[in-house]
Amino acid sequence: MTRINRRLGAAAVAVLAGLVAAPLSAGAQSKEVVVFAAASMKNALDEIAAGWAKASGKPAPKISYAASNTLAKQIEHGAPADLFISADLDWMNFLAGKNLIKPDTRVNLLANRIVLVAPKDSTASVAIAPGFDLAKALAGGKLAMGNVDAVPAGKYGKAALEKLGAWNGVKDSIAQAESVRAALLLVSRGEAPLGVVYQTDAAADPNVKIVGAFPEDTHPPIIYPVAVMKDSTNADAAAFLSYLRGPAARTAFEKQGFTVLVKPSSGS
Known part of the structure; x- marks a missing residue:
């Protein structure tokens, strides 16, 4: 009986091992x-x-x-x-x-496209065109952007502002964020009066509104x-x-x- 019990015990262990192994294999897949x-x-x-x-x-x-x-x-x-x-x-x-x-x-x-956004209750009105006065629109506030040297949205935004002749007037007023969503949040919270983000980001946040769109020929294709x-x-x-x-x-x-x-x- 002892030998039989041992055989039964070994068989049970083998069956249990198979049952355990099967789900693990499926999980791996x-x-x-x-x-x-x-x-x-x-x-x-x-x-x-x-x-x-x-x-x-x-x-x-x-x-x-x-x-x-x-x-x-x-x-x-x-x-x-x-x-x-x-x-x-x-x-x-x-x-x-x-x-x-x-x-x-x-x-x-x-x-995608890049746009200029403001808090939803803002009265800002900006006509984006060559030579436009973005510094005046900021009225002493910060322009929220992704890091202009690394974050894609920031790089696109800087390129557009340079092409339009507006960069030099605002380069010392940039609030650089670690991502485009972080830049969006600054505007959404009212911590920055304006920001440069993707059109899709603006659509995703009900607390901001688009006040202008950058011409697509002012920056590399997004x-x-x-x-x-x-x-x-x-x-x-x-x-x-x-x-x-x-x-x-x-x-x-x-x-x-x-x-x-x-x-x-x-x-x-």
Whole structure:
């Protein structure tokens, strides 16, 4: 009986081990996709991620939002990401130059515009045109912008103001923020009378209003590229990228004011 009991015990252990191993294996196959995305994408991408999880039955992607330069530097230093969506070409090119992306997965996903915003109850009226007096419109206050040397929205904004001849008049009155959403918050809270943000950011915050749009020929094209990271081993990364190119994602992006650049895919 002792020998039989031992055999039964061993068999039970083997069965239990199999039962435990099976869910772990399934869990490994359904590991959440880690996405590093430009801060300006939050509203649209949160909706898209939830939709993909519901449609696929997979865990919702884990998304980290920050300025594109911050995210690119984190990836450079080993932060684990499956997908990176940048708010400009420069920071994707930065990672590509370090051989950190899968080149065949890279695609230009979206386009955006930069606008001048004010608190919703502001009476500011600004006509954006060559030589316009932005300093006068600030009336001694600060102009909120993303960091003009690193944050894409800040770089675009500085380029536009230089092209329009307004930069020198306001360069000493810039409140530089760590991301475009941080710059938006300064205006939303009334801490800055004006700010330069993306059109999509303005649409996402009911506490601000657009008082002017920068002509698109005053700055480099605002393009959002996406790519799978070279070290990603998550098979769902490609599936989520396909979903980003599909009709459901297109609807969410356009609702937030983005222009979708990719042709529709079968992802949904």
